[in-house]
Amino acid sequence: MMGSLLLPLLLAGAPVEAPLPPAVAEALAKAPPGTRIGLVVVDPEGREIVALRPDERFIPASNTKLFTTAAAFATLDVASPDMRGGATVRLEGQGTPTVILAGHGDARLSSAPDCRVDCLGELAAAVARRTGVVGDVVGDDTAFPDERWPQGMSWNNMDGAYGTGISALTLDDNVATLTVTPATPGAPPRVVGDGYYRIGNAATTGEAGSAKTLSVERMPGSDLLRLTGSLAVGATPVVLKLGVDDPAHRAAWRFTQLLRAAGVTVRGRITVRHRPLSEADDPVRRGGVPVATAAPVPVLASLTPPPLAEDLHQTNKTSQNLHAELLLRRLGASGSVADGHAVVDAVLARAGIARVTYDFADGAGMSNYNRVTPRTTVALLRWAETQPWGAGWRATFPVAATDGTLARRFVGTPLAGRLTAKTGTLNAANALAGTMIAASGRTLTFAAYANDMPGDASATPAIDAALVAIAAAN
Template sequence: MRGKVLAGILVPAVVIVGAGGYAWADAQDIVPGWITAAPVPVAPAPFLTAVPVEPSPAPASAVSLVTADAPVPSASVVQSLAAEVRADERTGESTNVSVVDALTGEVYADVDAAEVQVPASTTKVLTAVGAVADLGPDHRMTTAVTWDPSGRVLTLVAGGDMLLAADAGHGGAGEDANGWAGMGDLARDVVETLGDGVSGEVELRVDDSAFAGPAVNPDWPQYALDLGYVAPASGLAVNIARMTDEHYAQRFDDPSLAAGDVLASRLSEAGLSVGEPERGVSPASAVEVAAVQGAPLSEVAYLLLRDSDNTIAEIVGRVHALETGRATTPTGAAAATIAGLASIGAPVDGLVLNDGAGFSEDNRIAPAHLTGAIVAGLAAEPTEDLLDWLPVGGLEGTVASRYADTDAAGALRAKTGSLTGVTALAGTVQTADGRLLAFAVLADGMPYGQERPRAAMDELVLALAGCGCEG
């Protein structure tokens, strides 16, 4: 396991700096638009994604190996740094902190680290770790088509993949989970399997009955659907149900049926006449005539953490529930996540989950839950490549434009979280002495706005990254 951890810690030799216009400001949470009790003049955007930016060289200190022999920091120094975050006027008494050794679990700082609070999008770390712990990094979601010759019925059967391409999938050549498998592949395989023995129009059904739902989590705010921050987790979609190629595009109300429309077009192009797709179940007498498999779950985990993708986080939880014999509901997904975490020894006492993405304000996660999941994940075989999934500071995801030209650039791997009144950051950081630390800082009950509390948290990260505080 350690060999893989060491490989995962090698950081790229470039970091991302700069950005353009509103997209950068949005990714930084410094424009208006978070959830608020009073009406706001602009749309809220608590879940964010990275934008294209220009590279510049990383500091040499960012490129190094982490080993168990690296000097251990002084717990008293790290505890003092953590306490300063809570004492900072930009945060407050609701700020709780956990800093532990990522390889041994030794506690270096505990500021009410076991106290649960609203975690926002750091929830996704637990969703990803719990699912991979149970299902394994190589688990793949299968989308199938069945054929019932007696009723002349083709059925598109959902298997959880909401990252399908509209035509041919790239099969990994595109190095991204989105578009790994495609509707065009399914259509061509269907026509090849059926051959010339089918003439005239056939019926096309869409069957996502394996996903009981509700597809729209009751804890999600309506604005999230209206503004394209999330799609119904139906178990089947092309490009996460986006209507356009924009990251926060409007989503189809019925992603599964919209995917059926795409398959109908691909089948028609391949020479098979099909009717307009309708919802239904695959007949008992039907046989499978085509199937495609999506990206390995490890690649899906990387995408959902890198892009902070709410829909994929939610559907990963539902697929986790399905594959472990639980109800494909928010409750079933939460139970699956908690059980997956417990299976690798991550702490779960007091953990409350209502969605996989972190939109729910009723989720309750403690900083120690997050650092505990990271430590347990690195130590367990299924999740030992966890560091490869977390976005790199100054390079990827919602930390792409943070930490540029600092000791944390390339040395940090972390997931952000933001809702109105909630600011969070959880991940790992390598000290100047080469020690890998797992940390989590959560603050809820904050004033409106993200810039001030995030700046205070960043100061802690920078202090840890530059720490030569050997005990």
């Protein structure tokens, strides 16, 4: 077993760079011109086989999720039913009561018609059993401060599923779905949504075989979707997944629909309760004073989601941004990003990782402010091997040519099914870090980062080819 005392030595005592084997240098030379690549590969004894820019800091993209999910495994009870995160409903006031739908960080609450577990419909049924008439319906996400998007995230990502708003009251992944079906040539395509967004349809149906140029845009803060471009007649309908600016409002809006479907008359408005970010949400500004715990509020009904381990599996396998951000907020007492990062820092300190080797502005990797060195990621991976939760954490990583975000990579190579790693893709950034079984049968640990590709070209083929070459030579 490798103890944590070895890790500072790994970071500080290893050579600055190790010579690149010719086959590896040849593979990396095919990356787009100007690409900056960092690569560290370590054998089971901790010796570095490859060390290219090992201590330079790179944008890690979704490799950020490695650090968030490791902290979750290290500090949260991920194996038991989620007793803390489930949504609740309560009634306030006499006569015609106000309905308060409150979230507490659960990422999996569903309003799908075929929902079987963690279903919003159960809370609507509970209200219907108590009363047939209600006033306002309030979406309450005050369990977390209002930090809906991370610092450093590109604003143009906000209108899509990858950049949807983050809220303690999350429903259906905070995504609205729109289906666009071609009509007759020259006519606008048919657009079907759920009614949450207004639709401005300026798109057309093109001739058979014409190129698809359909696009949808929504300015931040607006409820108007603008469709432009063309979709060929006879083409497969296009399903668009759209981000939501105010998830608590959308959840309350959808809950209102379910209440009415359950026979409840809703006489009031759909409103929200948010909690502004304050000094109490920052562990530095509050000087280490513990966060005061509010007295429990009596509820009419509550949900208990499945264990967080299931969600962690989805988060890393599919690189689910929203779920990773909610995990970060659940790490700390206040539900703030700063408190979550304080927990990540504490876990990495236990791993012997120096604070100067990384910076994180979010939990998922959408922020361009994130930075990490290849050696730091390798150190985390190797330290986790010594932890009781390490095997469970590694089992959440995608497997080459098999599943998740690696299902289509390394197909037909010796690393198919023999490389387990977390991917990462962002503007001018590619990442891959994990373990691979080399030709010798030994397990190598690696972290590969590419930044600064011109025109947002991909360096993924070059990284993959380099790893195949390393595995073949070892």
